[in-house]
Amino acid sequence: MAVYKISDDISLYRYGKPYDTEAVVVRELEKAGDEPLKYLQEIEGKGVNLTYTMDRDDIIFGLGENMGGINKRGREYISFCTDDYEHTEGKRSLYGAHTFFIVDGRDTFGVFIDYPGKFKIDAGFTHRDILEIEIPTGDVDIYIIEGEDKNQIVKNFRELVGRSYIPPKWGFGYQQCRWSYLNAGEVEQVVDAMRERGIPCDTVYLDIDYMVDFKDFTVDEKKFPKFPQFVERMRERGIRLIPIIDAGVKIEAGYDVYDEGEEKGYFCTTNEGDTFVGAVWPGRCAFPDFLNPDTRRWWGNLYTRLTDVGIEGFWNDMNEPALFYTPDHLEEVIEEVKSSQGENLDIYSFFKFKDRVVELSNREEDYKKFWHRDKDGRRINHHEVHNLYGYNMTRAASEGFARNRSEERTLLFSRASSIGAHRYGGIWTGDNKSWWSHILLNIQQMPGLSMCGFLYSGGDTGGFGDHADAELVTRWTQFSIFTPLLRNHAGGTRPQEPYSFDDDSAEYMKGAIELRYAMIPYLYSEFMKAVREDRGYMMPLAFEYDDSRSRGVEDQLLCGESLMLTPVYTQNARGRYIYLPEDMLCWRGRDPRNREIHRLKKGEHYLNIAIDEVPFFIRRDRMMVMGKPLNYVEEEVIRELNVVVNLESKAVYDFYDDDGKTTNEADYSLMRFTVRRKGEEVTAKVEQVAGETQVVVVNFEIYAGEDQVVKRKVYL
Ligand code: GLC
Secondary structure, eight states: OEEEESSSSEEEEEESOOOOOOOOOOOOOEEOOSOOOSSOEEEOSSSEEEEEEOOTTOEEEEOTTOSSOSSOTTEEEEEOOOOOSOOOTTOOOOSEEOOEEEEESSSOEEEEEEOSSOEEEEESSSSTTEEEEEESSSOEEEEEEOOSSHHHHHHHHHHHHOOOOOOOGGGGSEEEOOBTOOSHHHHHHHHHHHHHHTOOOOEEEEOGGGSSTTOTTOOOTTTSTTHHHHHHHHHHTTOEEEEEEESOEEOOTTOHHHHHHHHHTOBOBOTTSSBOOEEETTEEEEOBOTTSHHHHHHHHHHTHHHHTTTOOEEEEESTTTOOSBOHHHHHHHHHHHHHHTTOOOOHHHHHHHHHHHHTTSSOHHHHTTOEEEOTTSOEEEGGGGGGGHHHHHHHHHHHHHHHHSTTBOOEEEESSEETTGGGTOEEEOOSOBSOHHHHHHHHHHHHHHHHHTOOSEEOEETOSBSOOOHHHHHHHHHHHTTSSSEEEOOBSSSOOSTTSSOHHHHHHHHHHHHHHHHHHHHHHHHHHHHHHTTOOSEEOGGGTOOSHHHHTOSSOEEETTTEEEOOOOSTTOSEEEEEESSOEEEEEESSSSSEEEEEEOSEEEEEEOOTTOEEEEEOTTEEEEEOOOOSSGGGSOOOEEEEEEEESSEEEEEEEEOOSSBOOOSOOEEEEEEEEEETTEEEEEEEEEESOOOOOEEEEEEEETTTEEEEEEEEO
16 A cells, blocks of 8 residues: 555555546645555455444535435445436435545544445444445555545545536526427427416426437437527527437447447447447447547537537436446347246246346446446456446536537536546436435435535436426425526426426426526525535535534535525425524525515424425525526626625625636626624625626615614615
């Protein structure tokens, strides 16, 4: 084991010869002496095995989108990007390999395991007090990250792995998806319905059926005639269309993407050097070798086929990569099925038979059948670097945008990912279900994602699989209005758009979505500060309040520096229990105009929350900055801000804004709002700290003391 000192707070312990995942952006390494491994203990065994003995109340935070609560303790996690559409409680892997966590308690430290293959983190599953990391091979980079508190540890980690992706500001608008809106007419119906009802909306998605036979970078002219004009017409209505791009490329002679990939050797190969074949939506596909920089360059340029006709955003999918089957294994199974004909299948043989068929997809054996050629020209088996596939697909797209539309931001998010991918795009949390438990799952996934740098993220609001009812979609929307990616998505279920149920529910969702648009000034400011300062966007309470009650909270979140969220996630609820770690201001309402604000004392409460109400809390000496609802983000420039302040003595807020479109980072506006109380006197000040603003007036609504409400208007 070799030890490197990255900074005072970060040490790298290198075992064997790890694969260079490029997750870490610090490339110069300074060798340290023979320091022993901090916190963790090595134990004998195959590969690298590290353990840590936890105190009874130690908490494990992080691990990205993994299931298992905000505190990840008590479970086992397998780091292996997995296409799994059943996010049931026992699942040990989802689509992301997010291998950074913080142990918090007797010792507080961060661990980042930089390893691209499959490995296990036993977070107190086998033995409640033992954390164990098991790397099957002897080659891994273990980073131990310290800091004065948890927020600092997150910041140190994020500086190590590089700055998070920035979407266009319209990516903070409401987004509507379905598998699938089958043609231009169906897309237009969605837009008509949203606009007629005045429900704000910025994007509509094109799922796989927009393509010709599921062939990437094609558009079916029969379903979408005159596509460029259609894109343009939608843009005029404030709608961007976001097509899906899948990892598998249909094998079909004459399909130019396949032909070129084949000719230039851009696809993954078998051990014998032939193009590897696996099946996804179009049937047999080839898989671009995203580890090869030439492939990435080629692939990244293919997106221009769509950006050239006005497309400004994409979602990359099936990039674990998902494999429905490989033809050779399918043949084996078919033979077995045939040979079972007429057999008496008993308890042993029947289940074996059934499993053979059920387990055709995403088999580890199939992941061992293909090879990459990486940046160093090295041939490497896919299974060893499995978790890098989605990451490098996102990277290919992002590098393409940096070359081909360098001035403008492009919306981009992926399903599979690993640490490093956060620099290139966001992620969504994949195929959840319209289950109440999955609202809670979504709430609990967000802080882990924030810690790992996946700031632009969110779940399929309303649930992807299974049929949703109006109440569930309403409650879920009321939570998702705080997540950077706010997208309603369902596949093959009853319609789930906000207007698909009854008129009342449509009004409730409209109110929540209007509130979202009104909150964008704050949400965007907090998002951008989280990117620029390597901070979290949605975080556990314990990162700001260290009392033992706050440390155990699993269903409330901090959102940016000012807000605490208490979403409703149970059916037929009329409210919920909440915990306030300090006196806070409760904002509740059905939309930005119809709301009430009152003070609530530190402690436990039961809060009535009617079905049309969204509550959130403003922390002490913090403020919430609001604009107004719009039909779509770019409809108007916000010139008037309304700032609600929870004032005890002095509150300062740095309000970040920029044009939200260009990649030019030099042009931004930073305003500082300072609100103070001295005795009975309350003052509000606005300073332009950097850049210029188009805001002309800031209205302060200041809640000072028990029941004093002071209004101040500041003209600029
Ligand atoms: C996958 C995606 C889902 C998409 C579907 C069809 O299941 O996760 O979001 O709608 O494929 O493309």
